[in-house]
Amino acid sequence: MNKFLDIIANNRNIFLGVILILLIFIFSFIVPHFFELYNISNMTQYGVEIGLLAFAEAFIIISGGGGIDLSVGSLLSLSAMVIGVLVGRHNFNIWLAVIFGLGTGALGGAFNGFLVNLFKIPPLLVTLSTMYIYQSLALLVSVEPQFGNPMPISKFPNNYLFIGQNTILGIPFQVLIIFIPIFFILNYYLKYTTFGRNLYAVGNNEKTAKFSGVSVEKTRFITYLVGGILVGIAAVIMTSRISSARPDLGEGYNLQAITIAVLGGVSIFGGEGNMLGVVLSIGIIVVLYNGLQLAGVNAIWQMGALGLVLIGSALGHNMLSQRAERRCSMTQLPISKGL
Amino acid sequence: MKKTLLGELFKKREFTIIFIIIILSIVFGILSKNFLSISNITNIFIQISSIGIAAVGMTMVIITGGIDVSAGSILGIVAVITAKAAIAGLSVPLILILGIVVGTLLGSINGELVSSLGVPPIIATLGTMSFFRAMVFQLLGGRWISSFPESFRKISTSNFLNIPIPIWFMFFLAIIFTYYLEYRPTGRYIYAIGNSIEAARVSGIPTKRVLLLVYIFAGMMYGIAGVIVAARTGIVQTNTGSGFELAVIAATVLGGTNILGGEGSAIGSMLGALLLAIITNGMILINLPALTEGLIVGTIIIISVLTDILKLRRRGYQYE
Numbered sequence: 001m002n003k004f005l006d007i008i009a010n011n012r013n014i015f016l017g018v019i020l021i022l023l024i025f026i027f028s029f030i031v032p033h034f035f036e037l038y039n040i041s042n043m044t045q046y047g048v049e050i051g052l053l054a055f056a057e058a059f060i061i062i063s064g065g066g067g068i069d070l071s072v073g074s075l076l077s078l079s080a081m082v083i084g085v086l087v088g089r090h091n092f093n094i095w096l097a098v099i100f101g102l103g104t105g106a107l108g109g110a111f112n113g114f115l116v117n118l119f120k121i122p123p124l125l126v127t128l129s130t131m132y133i134y135q136s137l138a139l140l141v142s143v144e145p146q147f148g149n150p151m152p153i154s155k156f157p158n159n160y161l162f163i164g165q166n167t168i169l170g171i172p173f174q175v176l177i178i179f180i181p182i183f184f185i186l187n188y189y190l191k192y193t194t195f196g197r198n199l200y201a202v203g204n205n206e207k208t209a210k211f212s213g214v215s216v217e218k219t220r221f222i223t224y225l226v227g228g229i230l231v232g233i234a235a236v237i238m239t240s241r242i243s244s245a246r247p248d249l250g251e252g253y254n255l256q257a258i259t260i261a262v263l264g265g266v267s268i269f270g271g272e273g274n275m276l277g278v279v280l281s282i283g284i285i286v287v288l289y290n291g292l293q294l295a296g297v298n299a300i301w302q303m304g305a306l307g308l309v310l311i312g313s314a315l316g317h318n319m320l321s322q323r324a325e326r327r328c329s330m331t332q333l334p335i336s337k338g339l
Numbered sequence: 340m341k342k343t344l345l346g347e348l349f350k351k352r353e354f355t356i357i358f359i360i361i362i363l364s365i366v367f368g369i370l371s372k373n374f375l376s377i378s379n380i381t382n383i384f385i386q387i388s389s390i391g392i393a394a395v396g397m398t399m400v401i402i403t404g405g406i407d408v409s410a411g412s413i414l415g416i417v418a419v420i421t422a423k424a425a426i427a428g429l430s431v432p433l434i435l436i437l438g439i440v441v442g443t444l445l446g447s448i449n450g451e452l453v454s455s456l457g458v459p460p461i462i463a464t465l466g467t468m469s470f471f472r473a474m475v476f477q478l479l480g481g482r483w484i485s486s487f488p489e490s491f492r493k494i495s496t497s498n499f500l501n502i503p504i505p506i507w508f509m510f511f512l513a514i515i516f517t518y519y520l521e522y523r524p525t526g527r528y529i530y531a532i533g534n535s536i537e538a539a540r541v542s543g544i545p546t547k548r549v550l551l552l553v554y555i556f557a558g559m560m561y562g563i564a565g566v567i568v569a570a571r572t573g574i575v576q577t578n579t580g581s582g583f584e585l586a587v588i589a590a591t592v593l594g595g596t597n598i599l600g601g602e603g604s605a606i607g608s609m610l611g612a613l614l615l616a617i618i619t620n621g622m623i624l625i626n627l628p629a630l631t632e633g634l635i636v637g638t639i640i641i642i643s644v645l646t647d648i649l650k651l652r653r654r655g656y657q658y659e
Contacts, residue, residue, distance in 0.1 A: 066599075068461065121644050122598045124406065124461070128588065129637035136633030143630065150630065255465055268459045298481070300577070304473025311466035314458045 012265040016280035023284060027291035034294055037170065045164070045172045045241060047286040048179045051279070052234040053253055054260035055186060056109075056227035058278045060123070061261055062190075063223040064203030064270020065116075065216075070127040072231050072257050074134035075108040076250030079235035081141045084153035084245025087160075089145075094160045101239075102232040108134055109228015113221040131254070135247075142247040154244035164241025174237045182233070187275040199223065203271030252303070259306050260285050263313040285309070352595030356610040360617060367621035374624050381503065385495065385571065387609075387616040388505035389414075389564040393587045394594070394608035395516050396446075396560030399553045401591055402520070402533045404600025405453060405460035407554070410561050411583035412471035413445045415575075417565030419478045422575045425491035426484065434491065438566035439559055445471065446558015447551065454550035468584070476577045483576035487569075494570035505567045509609060512560065516605040529553060533600030589636060590615055593643050615639075 028035035053072045060067045083101035086092040092100075108130070115126040144151040166173040190196035201209040202219045210216050239245045264281030266273030288309070289302050367374040393410055400407045421438045429437065445467075452463035495505055520526040528549045531539040540546045568583075569575050594611030596603025618639065619632055 115641065119645055119648060121641070121648060125592060125598050125640065125644055128585065129640040132585070132589075132633035132637035132640075136631060136635075136637070139630040140628075140634070255469060258465060262462060268462055298476065300473050300476040303469040307466040307469035307471075307473070310462060310469075311452060311458060314462045314466075315456055318457050 013274075013277050013280060016264065016277060016284065020280055020283045020287065023287045023291065027287060027294075031291055031294045034291055039290065039294070041167065041170070041172055043286050043290045044175050046290070047282050048172070048174045049234045049238050049241075050253065050256055050260065050286070051179060051282040052182070052230045052237075053257035054264070054278055054282055055182070055275070056230040057257040058261040058264065058266045058273055058275070059186070059199075059223045059230075060227050061258075061266045061268060062203045062270060062273050063199055063220045065123065065206060065220060067116075067123050067203075067220070067223070067270060068127065068258065068268070069112065069123070069224070069227055070254050071108070071112060071131040071134055072227070073250030073253035074131045074138065075105060075228065075231045076235050076238070076253060077138040077247050078108065078134045078141065079104045079232045080239045080245040080249045081138045081153075081247055083235065083239055084156075085141050087157070088153035088155035088245075094157050098160075098236050101235055102229060105228045105230075105232020105235060106225060107228065109224045109226070109231065110221075112228070113224025116224065117217040117221045138247040142245075150247050152244055152246040156239065156243045161240055161243055164237050164239075164243075174241075178233065178237065182230070183275060183279060190275060195219070195222070200271055205271070255303075255310075256285065256306065259310040263309060265317075267317075268314075353604065353607050353610055356594065356607065356614055360610070360614055363614070363617055363621065367617070367624065371621070371624040374621060379620070379624075381506075383613070383616050383620050384506045384509075385503055386620070387590075387612040388503075388509045389567045389571070390583070390586050390590055390616075391509040391609040391612040392505075392512055392567070393561050393564040393583070394590045394612050395512050395605045396557030397584075397587045397591045398594070398596050398603050398605050398608045399516070399520070399529055400460070400557050401588075401596045401598060402529050402600055402603045403550060403553050404533045404536070405550075405553075406588070406598075407449060407460065407464045407557055408584045408588075409445075409449060409464040409468040409471055410557070410587050411580040411585075412468045412475065413442055413558055413561040414565040414568060414580035414583055415475040415578075416445060416471055416478065417441050417562045418569035418575045418579050419475055419484070421566050422484045422487060422491075422569045423478075425487050425569075428488070431490055431494060435494075435563070435566055438562045440562070442558040442560070442562020442565065443555055444558070446555045446561070449558065450551035450554030453554060454547040472577075472581065475579070479575070479577055481577070483574055485574040487573060492570055492573060495567055496570075505571070508563065508567070512563070513605045513609045516556075520605060525549060525552065530601055533597075533602070586615070587612075589640055592640055595647075597647075598644075 024035070033039055053076065056072055057069055060069045079101045082104045083097045086097035086100055087094055112123075112126055112130055115121050115130075116123050139150045142150040142152070163174060163178075168176050190199065198209070198214045198219045201212065201214055202216050206216055209219075235249075238249060260281045261273070261278060262268060263284065264273065264278035266278065285306065288305060292302050292305060293299065364375065373379055393414065397407060397410060417438045420441050421434050424434050424437055449460075449464055449467055452458045452467070453460050458466075495503065497504055499507055520529060528539065528544045528546075531542070531544055532546055532549060536546055565580070568580065572579075590612035591603070591608040592598055592611070593614060594603070594607035594609065596608060615636060618635060622632065622635065623629065
């Protein structure tokens with residue numbers, strides 16, 4: 001048992017992998033239609049969208065300094081609405097609209113990063129405010145001029161829908177062409193580039209990073225910018241999959257994205273976490289959601305379960321790290337830090 | 340700590356907010372005849388009473404350097420339970436006590452997670468937020484409750500000295516807790532924890548117990564707010580109180596409470612709530628589209644924090 005705990009403590013990803021396999025195993029047995037190709041492809045499609053948001057969240061949280069982004073959901077709605085309105089109401093070329101949508105995401109992320117880094121406003125406050133702002137903008141953009149009410153848009157050209165609805169060799173297009181490459185690129189950047197090293201350094205200890213010549217502001221700014229772009233990509237995939245854009249598209253995604261990142265081993269205090277852990281955690285959350293849904297559990301309890309998973313993973317993390325510290329036996333017990 | 344009252348007053352954040360409130364009131368008063376009518380002013384105050392009360396609790400949480408995003412869900416649970424109790428025929432004082440007890444219990448769950456188990460506040464309360472919300476749904480069984488007995492509705496409609504009861508509650512709680520925070524030892528401990536939990540612990544402050552107490556107080560305030568919201572709106576549904584926590588955090592931050600902890604006051608947060616309510620109410624009266632509300636609220640929060648930070652910078656202090 002002790003040895004088992006050690007493995008978990010030393011390698012969280014193995015632990016996450018075991019949980020994921022266990023969950024898939026259990027649901028396959030007790031829930032009919034769970035382990036069928038249609039459902040699995042369905043799950044991965046959903047996983048891509050929430051996964052990109054979780055990547056954004058992970059990047060931002062790793063950068064430390066209280067980094068967190070509560071505005072990803074609102075920004076997703078805004079980017080999706082920009083694409084929808086440009087195509088549906090102003091007859092833009094779809095790819096031009098997509099570029100504008102991605103640009104909206106990038107701008108939104110950059111605005112967060114700008115406020116966090118130039119003015120040193122705590123990220124929680126910045127993104128709380130921009131959550132309001134982007135949501136309000138999404139509603140304003142969606143207003144139908146004729147009636148003066150916010151309206152969803154479902155007028156997307158057919159040549160756009162392949163992004164979210166097609167499959168290649170049975171694998172959904174967005175998984176193979178978008179998600180997996182993005183995962184490898186982000187993973188590479190975190191692990192093997194100066195930027196990645198800087199990011200962990202900044203997240204671990206801002207001061208030492210600064211004195212070692214790392215630009216804290218620049219590094220953090222980039223994480224918010226990348227986060228915004230990832231949100232924009234998620235908006236493109238989502239509008240394509242459901243071929244419509246609504247101003248409330250991203251509602252509730254903030255909590256999910258943060259939960260996935262934290263479950264995946266990203267420390268809320270920054271400087272810790274990796275992309276593989278986040279991917280495994282995306283798998284766990286998506287399987288949990290989907291399995292509960294197919295088992296006929298009400299959607300609201302999926303959210304409740306998510307809350308328990310979030311707290312449980314934080315508790316598990318605490319227990320394991322306390323264990324590790326006792327092992328080291330040179331430090332006292334960790335004191336609960338504030339936010 | 341003796342202070343000369345007037346001199347301190349002008350330096351205080353509260354004074355700035357009152358100043359802004361007066362200016363805005365004059366502007367809205369000129370733009371719309373109805374704004375300064377007695378009925379509209381009472382209306383504004385009734386609207387903010389629940390947010391103002393919850394903000395008192397949130398203020399203490401944020402002063403410790405924490406955050407509580409489960410406020411809306413706790414409010415929801417309390418609203419459901421008290422509404423059911425009212426329909427079952429419980430008397431009004433008992434309903435209030437029930438609301439407070441339920442709020443306290445739920446708050447203590449947050450408190451235990453944060454203090455004893457060491458879960459970071461944002462994680463703990465994000466988790467309980469969704470779990471409690473699921474419980475609201477479970478308690479309601481997917482339906483909604485309305486048609487409360489008249490005695491229950493009276494909690495929000497009856498007056499004392501021509502001022503509705505919820506407003507009395509808000510002022511009373513804001514004053515009590517301002518006194519508590521300023522002059523009681525435990526109140527000072529709360530600030531000490533917010534400034535540096537390590538230093539507070541080393542100087543012998545029972546940090547865990549104080550943290551627990553803060554989240555319990557907060558839950559209690561959400562409980563009172565929950566009873567008032569249920570009585571005022573006359574309907575309780577699955578989404579009752581969702582988004583409430585953000586309004587409360589906005590009011591608290593606007594009222595001068597430092598999100599990094601160690602600074603803030605209950606009165607300030609109440610004034611922050613008042614300012615937000617004046618803005619939204621005034622906007623409706625001068626026919627600005629309601630959709631811009633989020634835009635304006637978000638911008639105001641950013642501007643208010645920005646001015647704080649620039650002011651601190653001028654004094655040579657840097658946010659860490």
